[in-house]
């Protein structure tokens with residue numbers, strides 16, 4: 001199992017456990033609670049709050065987005081007819097609201113469309129959608145395709161689309177798949193695969209390239225922000241510092257947490273975590289940036305990057321980067337300011353992503369954690 005893109009159905013919230021909430025307790029005191037009691041979803045891959053609203057949306061792998069309000073779910077977007085969600089790591093993989101959603105009612109998605117030009121019948125597609133009903137839903141007819149990439153293999157399709165504090169759209173694309181990056185995409189700056197990209201959705205046609213991108217004007221495709229990534233499934237920005245935290249899914253041995261900076265090479269497929277790749281390779285010198293943290297496949301199988309917690313509801317996690325593993329369900333945390341020594345703080349199941357409650361403007365500390373998680377027992381109950 002190489003990807004979080006699997007069926008799961010329960011949205012859970014990370015909450016402080018009262019039994020262990022004293023100041024002296026270790027951070028291993030976080031419990032999961034059902035976030036949307038009574039609601040079940042079809043393979044939820046992302047949960048995020050609508051900016052400026054109390055609504056949350058849940059992105060479902062099959063090509064739908066549900067809006068949750070007042071204990072009920074309603075269709076927010078349905079593009080199933082445009083999505084090939086059959087392979088395990090394919091589908092509607094991520095959504096981001098425009099920072100000025102309240103004014104322009106725009107949102108952006110990353111999904112895999114069917115494609116006769118792709119050996120895998122998958123075309124990674126980054127699109128803009130707009131609401132034409134005041135924000136109640138996104139209008140499928142409004143789709144503007146911004147960027148497409150044919151996928152050579154079924155797996156490693158990335159998934160996140162996230163706006164940075166700079167107002168630019170960041171998106172992750174995996175190395176193209178199979179295993180070991182056989183086409184060498186991640187180290188090839190003439191490919192968009194195996195990269196974190198950054199584009200300006202508010203200028204250009206269909207988008208603009210920020211002049212501050214590291215390869216603007218040469219030495220690589222101009223959309224590239226960072227490279228040497230295997231499958232940057234989930235990443236986020238620290239609300240306090242602006243740092244970009246990314247979980248890069250590993251091959252057979254090591255999962256890693258990267259702090260991403262522009263133009264940096266994160267090593268794949270010459271390194272897996274801090275180790276030479278393939279295993280047994282004695283030398284892998286190069287201008288590679290090692291992860292800030294890693295864990296072996298003794299502890300998990302597929303990292304799900306999370307968030308730096310800047311809320312108040314779970315004091316044990318304050319200032320910590322919180323992330324998990326889809327395979328083992330472990331949830332870890334370490335201080336974002338270091339030392340980057342992970343401590344397991346919770347236990348989930350089939351964690352496809354984390355999410356957060358957006359604080360009201362200026363009251364960042366009121367954020368609370370929510371995570372997308374699933375328990376197999378709950379999945380069984382829902383069928």
Ligand SMILES: [Ca+2]
Nearest residue numbers: 266267268273
């Ligand atoms: Ca790496």
